[in-house]
Amino acid sequence: MTTPHLAPRSLLFLPASNPRAIAKARTLAADAVLLDLEDAVADDVKAAARDAAVAAVREGFGDKLAAIRVNATDHPEHAADLMAVTASAADVIVLPKVEIAADAAAVAAASSKPLLAMIETPRGVLAAAEIAAQPGVFGLIAGTNDLRATLRLPPSAPRESLSHALQTIILAARAAGGWAFDGVYNRLNDAEGFVTEARAGRDVGFDGKTLIHPSQVDPCNAAFAPTPDEIEEARALIAAFTGGAERFRDRMIEAMHVDQARALLARMSAAGD
Structure with a gap:
């Protein structure tokens, strides 16, 4: 689906269960805030996190895109997440671990919100073109941590080990006229490494990058901005x-x-x- 707006450069993930992180995000220059109900939230607080996410997007994030990442379609909390996000003021819904195009199409249709599909497994990579082409799917996010795990890469494997998967995700998104976003960078104290990876992502065609810490926002915006x-x-x-x-x-x-x-x-x- 062709997207109606310019793609965000910086997409900051934060646990929907963390009110301080939500408040902090409103002061940052991130182009998009992704409130997480999935990996960053323990099972025993997922219901509370869901309520907090709905309240946070109701209050708003200024001119930032406000997205909520629901739990995967096979998770017990998925149905409740989908119902809550559908009724919420979120701009975008993020669906993790997408492997089947019909799942993305069904969630996009049920929520009536633009959907970003996370490609995190070999099956997801191989189905990326079909997933990106579904009505309501506005783009793809490379879930690089899960990709490394599901591809059985050793911890020392360089980023180049993901090159084929990442380029497949970009090609799939572009063929459908959608956005493509790079995965997160885990080493929080390695600012130079972050900038190198962000610039490399721009060079291969990503529109922006998902982030896991406020300190990464400004360097990300700079890396994906024209020189x-x-x-x-x-x-x-x-x-x-x-x-x-x-x-x-x-x-x-x-x-x-x-x-x-x-x-x-x-x-x-x-x-x-």
Whole structure:
């Protein structure tokens, strides 16, 4: 499904059971807040977390997208989650561990909200194109932690070990006209490593990245924003273009490159950069 808005760069996960984290999120520059009812919430507080998530999106997060991640379709709390989120003020519903396209379609239809499907298993990767093409599915999120586990990668395996899976997710999202988001970065004290991974994600085509700590928000926004050189190049290219194929700064350009330049400037403008 073609999305109506520019994709968020920074998508901050936080436990819906943590009121301090929710309050803190309202002060951050994250483009989207993802209130979690799944992995970050213990089973004995899931009902309370669900109520807290509904209350939080009712209060709102300013101009940030407000999303709620429900429990997976095979979880005992899924039906209650879906009912609550459907009636809530959430902008987006996030569905984890999607492997079957019909599941994503059913949740999107039942909630009447844009759905982001998390691809976290080999079956999910292989079905990603079908999942992304379902009505109501606005994009895909790479669940890199679960992907590492389900692919049986050793803890020392480099990110390149996920390259095929990540590119498959991006291709599937783009083929459907949707968004694609990179997975989380776990090493909270490794700021340099985070920036390197975020930039690598942008370079392979991700729109943004999911985050697990407030300290990652600003570096993420910077990593996925156009650079000053890219902005200057885009403006100059648009100004120089006269139609058809022509030479610009020792390379050939055509209308496609102008469209790309305009999209880059639109993203810059929307982000306030």
